[in-house]
Amino acid sequence: MLKSKNTLFILSAVLVISLLLSGMVTAQGTTFLSIATGGTSGTYYPIGGALAKVLNENIDNMNASAQSTGASVTNTRLIYNQEVELAILQNDIANYAVNGERQFEGNQVNNMSGVASLYPEVIQIIVRSDAGINNIADLKGKSVAVGAPGSGAEANASQILDFFGLSYDDIEEDYLSFGEAASRLKDRQIDAAFLTAGIPTAAVMDVAATQDIKLLNFSDQDIESLNEAYPYLTGVTVPAGTYNGLDNDVQTVALQAILVAESSLSEDVVYNITKAIFENRDTLIAAHDRARDITLDGAMSGMTVELHPGAQKYYDEVK
Missing domain, CATH: 3.40.190.10 (Periplasmic binding protein-like II)
Incomplete structure (x- = not known):
């Protein structure tokens, strides 16, 4: 009996850890997401903060937060290590990462999917x-x-x-x-x-x-x-x-600045994220004028990584 209980405990712990790593739910049903941005004096940080606000206000049981980071290359590595669920980065860095080129030679990033192109x-x-x-x-x-x-x-x-x-x-x-x-x-x-x-x-x-x-x-x-x-x-x-x-x-x-997701995020979560972004552009624009460039027409312009199925599902719906 003791062995069975220990086995059950271990399996439960593994499940909780994998849910947390993939940005899934806690026992209270809340989805926690970290958004990797950049330095506080750049554009990534206010845009990331506005994205977190939009997600929290428009997706049930969502708890998203923006993190100040060293920007594109650092953000790519955070995604690779499953330390964040969303990240803003340059499209050239994203391309090098998924193809294992330049600074990512020998360290190809294979768990990064596109959500939306943002702005130049x-x-x-x-x-x-x-x-x-x-x-x-x-x-x-x-x-x-x-x-x-x-x-x-x-x-x-x-x-x-x-x-x-x-x-x-x-x-x-x-x-x-x-x-x-x-x-x-x-x-x-x-x-x-x-x-x-x-x-x-x-x-x-x-x-x-x-x-x-x-x-x-x-x-x-x-x-x-x-x-x-x-x-x-x-x-x-x-x-x-x-x-x-x-x-x-x-x-x-x-x-081009693009928004990417850790690939193990569920289709439903990324669909809701994409939908919230494009249906609440006014909130993003109020945070930073550059968000005026975030449009459905340009959502895939300059996207250098394969789209996440959840993002693709939303774009297919609104075509």
Whole structure:
């Protein structure tokens, strides 16, 4: 009898653990979800917080929360380790992960499914106006924030520097979050910073309020060549007036932010998540203007991983 009771206890414990790991229910019937976002000075965090609010208010027995993280690469690893159920990340990083390429070589992520494309993420190279930096080549010998370790911004900084014939050996690289980079720019401790985020970016607005800054401009040829080398990089314009002192339009490149789920989440849960997002866009837009780009027409634009069956079911219904 004792052996039977022990066996039953072990089986029950295994069931509870697997339910928790897959974002399923507790004994009280509540679904707990963690949403991996990014630094608090970027765009992922407010968007993730708004997503949690929408899910909690529109799905019965839902308890979703946004977590501040190191962003794309970190979020991908959190999904892989089943430490979060949802994550926001760049579509290029997602593609590398599911195909086991670049930083994921030998560590292919096979438990990540797409939910929705969200908005363009603009690669912004912010420089102090008095730093004597007018193009990428001028970054040589300068102190440059290249993004937080494990972030998509850092991956982009490395790619762009390499494309223009530079490496970290040519600059004084500093691995900083958006907020840290903004603080260092304001204190004149660094000359430039790479940021990949939706515009306007809070960290850049913060710097522009007290410092004269500019964004490096890419030529049409630069953008065409970058797109050939990295197909996920497409040309985009940062309009004049986006930041204090930005008097002219600036050409740069952008990726796509996407929402992904840990694949073991049930079809019903992901269906309800997808439905709640698109039926409550006003709440998302109220949290951050970038959410205006979250539309059904663009829901699969730039999606680089296979859709979760729950998301696919919702899109099939609303076609």
